[in-house]
Amino acid sequence: xxxxxxxxxxAPVAVEQGDAIPATFTGNRGLMLEEALIFELGDDxxxxxxxxxxxxxxxxxxxxxxxxxxxxxxxxxxxxxxxYTRLSRQNYGIDLGVFPLGSCTMKHNPRLNESxxxxxxxxxxxxxxxxxxxxGALGVMEQLSDWLLKLTNMAAVALSPKAGAHGxxxxxxxxxxxxxxxxxxxxxxxxPESAHxxxxxxxxxCGYRVEDIPATEDGRVNVAALTARLGPDVAAVMITxxxxxxxxxxxxxxxxxxxxxxxxxVYCDGANFNAIVGRVRPGDLGVDAMHINLHKTFSTPHGxxxxxxxxxxxxxxxxxxAPLPFVERGxxxxxxxxxxxxxxxxxAGSFGRMTAFHGQMGMYTRALxxxxxxxxxxxxxxxxDAVLNANYVLRSLEGVLDAPFGAAGPCMHEALFSDKGxxxxxxxxxxxxxxxxxxxHPMTMYFPLVVHGAMLVEPTETESKAGLDQFIGALxxxxxxxxxxxPSLKGAPHFAPRRRLDETQAARKPVLSWTxxxxxxxxx
Amino acid sequence: MRYLPLSDADRxxxxxxxxxxxxxxxxxxxxxxALLDGPVPGLPAHASEMAVQRHMAALAGQNMAAGSxxxxxxxxxxxxxxxxxxxxxIQRGEFLTAYTPYQPEIxxxxxxxxxxxxxxxxxxxxxxxxxxxxxxxxxxxxEAIVMARRVTKRGKGLLSxxxxxxxxxxxxxxxxxxxxxxxxxxxxxxxETDAEALIAAIDRDTSCVVVxxxxxxxxxxxxxxxxxxAHAAGALLIAVxxxxxxxxxxxSPGEMGADIVVGEGQSIGVGxxxxxxxxxxxxxxxxLVRQMxxxxxxxxxxxxxxxxxVLTLSTREQHIRREKATSNxxxxxxxxxxxxxxxxxxxxxxxxxxLAALNHAKAVKAAERLAQVPGVSLLNDGxxxxxxxxxxxxxxxxxxxxxxxxxxxxxxxxxLYPGETGLAxxxxxxxxxxxxxxxxxxxxxxxxxxxx
Numbered sequence: 001x002x003x004x005x006x007x008x009x010x011a012p013v014a015v016e017q018g019d020a021i022p023a024t025f026t027g028n029r030g031l032m033l034e035e036a037l038i039f040e041l042g043d044d045x046x047x048x049x050x051x052x053x054x055x056x057x058x059x060x061x062x063x064x065x066x067x068x069x070x071x072x073x074x075x076x077x078x079x080x081x082x083x084y085t086r087l088s089r090q091n092y093g094i095d096l097g098v099f100p101l102g103s104c105t106m107k108h109n110p111r112l113n114e115s116x117x118x119x120x121x122x123x124x125x126x127x128x129x130x131x132x133x134x135x136g137a138l139g140v141m142e143q144l145s146d147w148l149l150k151l152t153n154m155a156a157v158a159l160s161p162k163a164g165a166h167g168x169x170x171x172x173x174x175x176x177x178x179x180x181x182x183x184x185x186x187x188x189x190x191x192p193e194s195a196h197x198x199x200x201x202x203x204x205x206c207g208y209r210v211e212d213i214p215a216t217e218d219g220r221v222n223v224a225a226l227t228a229r230l231g232p233d234v235a236a237v238m239i240t241x242x243x244x245x246x247x248x249x250x251x252x253x254x255x256x257x258x259x260x261x262x263x264x265x266v267y268c269d270g271a272n273f274n275a276i277v278g279r280v281r282p283g284d285l286g287v288d289a290m291h292i293n294l295h296k297t298f299s300t301p302h303g304x305x306x307x308x309x310x311x312x313x314x315x316x317x318x319x320x321x322a323p324l325p326f327v328e329r330g331x332x333x334x335x336x337x338x339x340x341x342x343x344x345x346x347x348a349g350s351f352g353r354m355t356a357f358h359g360q361m362g363m364y365t366r367a368l369x370x371x372x373x374x375x376x377x378x379x380x381x382x383x384x385d386a387v388l389n390a391n392y393v394l395r396s397l398e399g400v401l402d403a404p405f406g407a408a409g410p411c412m413h414e415a416l417f418s419d420k421g422x423x424x425x426x427x428x429x430x431x432x433x434x435x436x437x438x439x440x441h442p443m444t445m446y447f448p449l450v451v452h453g454a455m456l457v458e459p460t461e462t463e464s465k466a467g468l469d470q471f472i473g474a475l476x477x478x479x480x481x482x483x484x485x486x487p488s489l490k491g492a493p494h495f496a497p498r499r500r501l502d503e504t505q506a507a508r509k510p511v512l513s514w515t516x517x518x519x520x521x522x523x524x
Numbered sequence: 525m526r527y528l529p530l531s532d533a534d535r536x537x538x539x540x541x542x543x544x545x546x547x548x549x550x551x552x553x554x555x556x557x558a559l560l561d562g563p564v565p566g567l568p569a570h571a572s573e574m575a576v577q578r579h580m581a582a583l584a585g586q587n588m589a590a591g592s593x594x595x596x597x598x599x600x601x602x603x604x605x606x607x608x609x610x611x612x613x614i615q616r617g618e619f620l621t622a623y624t625p626y627q628p629e630i631x632x633x634x635x636x637x638x639x640x641x642x643x644x645x646x647x648x649x650x651x652x653x654x655x656x657x658x659x660x661x662x663x664x665x666x667e668a669i670v671m672a673r674r675v676t677k678r679g680k681g682l683l684s685x686x687x688x689x690x691x692x693x694x695x696x697x698x699x700x701x702x703x704x705x706x707x708x709x710x711x712x713x714x715x716e717t718d719a720e721a722l723i724a725a726i727d728r729d730t731s732c733v734v735v736x737x738x739x740x741x742x743x744x745x746x747x748x749x750x751x752x753x754a755h756a757a758g759a760l761l762i763a764v765x766x767x768x769x770x771x772x773x774x775x776s777p778g779e780m781g782a783d784i785v786v787g788e789g790q791s792i793g794v795g796x797x798x799x800x801x802x803x804x805x806x807x808x809x810x811x812l813v814r815q816m817x818x819x820x821x822x823x824x825x826x827x828x829x830x831x832x833x834v835l836t837l838s839t840r841e842q843h844i845r846r847e848k849a850t851s852n853x854x855x856x857x858x859x860x861x862x863x864x865x866x867x868x869x870x871x872x873x874x875x876x877x878x879l880a881a882l883n884h885a886k887a888v889k890a891a892e893r894l895a896q897v898p899g900v901s902l903l904n905d906g907x908x909x910x911x912x913x914x915x916x917x918x919x920x921x922x923x924x925x926x927x928x929x930x931x932x933x934x935x936x937x938x939x940l941y942p943g944e945t946g947l948a949x950x951x952x953x954x955x956x957x958x959x960x961x962x963x964x965x966x967x968x969x970x971x972x973x974x975x976x
Contacts, residue, residue: 038640038869047875049607051957054878054885061884062744062906064774066877071647074872081609084637084866088618091633095617101626108527109621112573117797118611121584126597127799128935129588130927136586137798143583150566162659162800163855165842176701201842201852206701210847248553279551284558295855299527303614303859304634305624305656305819307801323697340693341942352697356600356662356690356788357799369580375570376563378525384547385530391550392538410542410550436630441623447843464529465538491827496629499827503628506824506836510813512653513643 032497035086039514042073048080090497092441098463098471102414102444102456103244105274105296113299113366122365127357131337137361138335141327144368148292148313153283156319158312160359164271167291167310168202170323170354174289174314175236175265176206177321177351186235192221194245194448199238199269208235215450219245219405223255230262240269244448245405246414256286273297275387275413278380288315298367309363320349325358385461386413389468393457396472400479404451419453423485428453433500434478436493440471525570590796590932594963598910598954599935600688600766601799602791605958610793610866614859628834635833638821641865648771649785650778651807656819657861658804661788662694665764667817667851668786669695672732672760673704674815680729683708685718686739688766689940710944713914715905717745723753730759737763737777738770741903741952742910751781760784767791770908772880784808793867794860803860814840817851879957883909887955890964897971910954916975919951925974933967
């Protein structure tokens with residue numbers, strides 16, 4: 001038998017024009033794989049785990065033994081791995097490409113962070129172990145606190161808030177506790193109209209009335225309107241700096257002085273800290289409380305919607321009211337966890353506990369690892385590159401997209417465009433869905449609310465120049481199609497795992513869990 | 525710096541396009557007095573991957589890992605074996621580095637997982653609908669109390685004395701600022717729960733009764749009479765489950781009439797992690813869904829009629845409703861929900877039931893053995909995988925003395941209730957599938973020594 005030395009090389013075969021490509025039997029299209037639900041794939045007998053048999057012992061369940069089935073479906077391990085791997089491929093992530101979601105800081109998630117967080121000394125430690133057995137965990141909290149305080153030049157930090165919005169709650173509760181200690185809780189919180197939705201929601205959640213402060217023509221807080229509204233009923237002002245238009249609030253210190261002048265406090269939404277980290281310290285701007293999203297500035301993964309972590313730095317005026325627990329180094333050199341038991345002696349003003357246990361330890365280890373990797377010089381480069389990348393996007397695209405604040409000067413970490421100039425009937429969503437077909441995650445759409453059809457692009461420092469050039473080229477192409485009224489754009493995305501989804505139907509008749517299909521009518 | 529791809533040549537070329545002389549010039553809007561001209565003082569410069577790894581490993585080495593010693597801690601956080609494939613799958617970059625699925629066409633992976641997760645949680649709890657997760661059990665519990673206020677338009681919550689004291693603290697902190705009245709006390713060291721007293725305390729001002737199942741001392745109480753009494757007075761029953769595995773062995777709160785069920789999901793798939801990140805579970809009856817906090821994933825179709833999933837009913841949420849939202853929650857615990865859901869898929873109905881039976885049998889055997897230690901008695905009649913021992917001395921000291929012998933023997937009630945001297949001798953002991961017969965002997969012998 002002779003060897004086939006040339007193998008079986010394939011070559012493209014010419015297809016007659018007009019030859020229809022039939023739908024596939026499976027619904028799959030090559031590497032784009034459809035995947036059923038676990039309840040359709042599995043059953044109540046299959047399991048992917050092997051357990052030792054239970055030893056003989058009487059039941060002591062108080063007579064409440066379960067008799068009804070739960071209704072769970074199991075898969076073997078290979079089926080499980082395949083199910084979730086196939087699903088993962090229907091997702092876009094930072095690992096795949098540019099993810100310029102404004103206000104969300106989608107930067108690279110270093111894998112060193114992941115491996116460190118999984119060391120058994122961090123991952124396999126119970127929160128209520130005797131403190132002598134968790135000195136390293138408390139050491140992480142102490143070191144992370146030190147970094148956050150030096151980067152912000154603030155007096156104290158509360159680590160326990162679970163995410164940004166929880167951090168906002170922490171800051172406002174500290175403010176409220178401080179005001180109540182003076183015998184005057186006050187009733188109003190002022191929030192600029194460009195703020196994240198969490199700001200007014202948080203203020204309302206802790207019992208305050210929210211009043212909007214208008215923006216100026218150049219996208220910043222209207223200082224005159226703000227100071228005119230200040231008075232003895234105002235508890236605090238919540239300001240995002242840099243703001244959600246991607247601009248630095250130049251008058252921050254003036255605003256802070258005016259707010260302090262009427263006995264109120266300045267809360268700063270620190271979601272955009274990535275623009276200034278290592279260069280500007282909020283404590284130098286008169287801020288009293290600010291949350292820091294470790295899942296934004298300090299690279300802990302977003303995970304498809306959390307977990308986050310939102311430590312709050314506090315001024316000296318608010319420090320006595322910080323929540324429990326926190327870490328203190330004792331005279332003997334060991335670390336102590338200040339909880340309810342010892343709070344009375346050391347920290348009588350604390351407004352209390354915000355969460356069970358001590359907060360997001362798994363995020364502390366990742367964030368500290370990131371800080372140590374960058375160092376103070378690297379973090380300065382982070383904000384520099386993030387701002388440079390955003391300005392590069394702004395100046396490269398302002399000829400094709402309307403940049404409402406572009407003429408006023410440089411932006412910070414994000415470039416803001418509007419839908420002005422798009423063809424009749426075309427809007428921001430069409431540009432966004434067109435970008436999906438180009439292989440990118442879209443920018444933030446329709447936020448901030450102060451700009452019509454806002455497109456907020458935050459490239460972060462993670463992007464290379466070559467990657468940005470490709471993104472800019474794609475956005476220019478899509479924007480041009482939208483300006484020319486290309487009807488194919490209304491149907492985008494064409495090449496994603498799904499076309500545009502019917503959100504109206506989803507909300508009108510909510511289907512929020514799987515139910516088995518009704519049995520078919522028996523044939524007569 | 526290894527995470528920053530721009531070269532100096534790139535930066536120069538980009539500055540040319542921008543028309544700026546330097547990166548510093550881009551910060552022109554920052555007042556000069558607030559702009560640092562060099563790195564932040566007092567912090568170290570960048571370090572290599574190897575150096576950082578070494579630094580962090582040294583800190584990790586100062587902790588006593590649960591898996592390295594006989595381990596019996598619970599009280600709201602449980603050590604279970606998590607199959608290796610769970611941690612592998614959650615580290616797929618498409619899951620790990622995705623954002624909240626606001627662009628559903630390229631987030632069907634996350635969305636389908638959330639839909640499956642919601643279904644698993646609803647069924648485990650015996651409820652109609654579950655949301656896409658909260659921060660943790662304690663914050664989910666508070667959100668449930670707030671939701672009950674919205675539903676009933678009443679502001680008094682009755683908290684069972686068997687509710688985890690940290691959950692009570694969180695609710696108490698928030699109630700101070702919202703004006704809700706919360707009625708609660710510390711538990712008594714009795715085999716009976718406070719169900720009768722709770723029922724007696726329900727009145728026409730009561731918005732909700734909050735009962736942990738099994739409770740902080742491991743006791744299990746029938747929720748049915750509490751639900752009936754609450755409903756008769758127009759109040760809601762909120763059940764709190766800190767050990768979801770228990771529901772593989774005991775009746776679900778939904779079967780017994782709970783209106784809202786919340787809890788901690790850490791036990792399944794997530795791991796101990798010194799207390800976080802964990803996973804808040806939140807489920808309720810269908811008729812209450814529009815008052816629910818947090819994100820919800822729903823089924824729909826795309827332009828070609830194919831099944832797909834989206835975030836839905838977002839008019840409840842902060843990014844649409846702002847100050848009128850049902851909660852301020854935004855980021856939740858997506859990746860922990862994924863871990864939970866994968867572990868649940870691996871277990872399936874059969875695996876979850878078997879694992880629950882294994883936990884219970886091991887706990888029953890361990891309780892019998894430990895109750896033989898001189899001076900030690902078992903408090904509970906009924907329990908799942910956690911029970912309370914009453915020691916002849918302060919359990920906090922005993923737990924510390926055991927730790928010195930490299931045994932993590934339980935959570936002392938003194939740690940949880942520092943002001944309650946009547947509880948000081950209680951030790952809450954959790955026994956999961958990870959505990960061996962040798963571990964139980966080590967604890968029994970250790971207790972004998974430290975109590976001698």
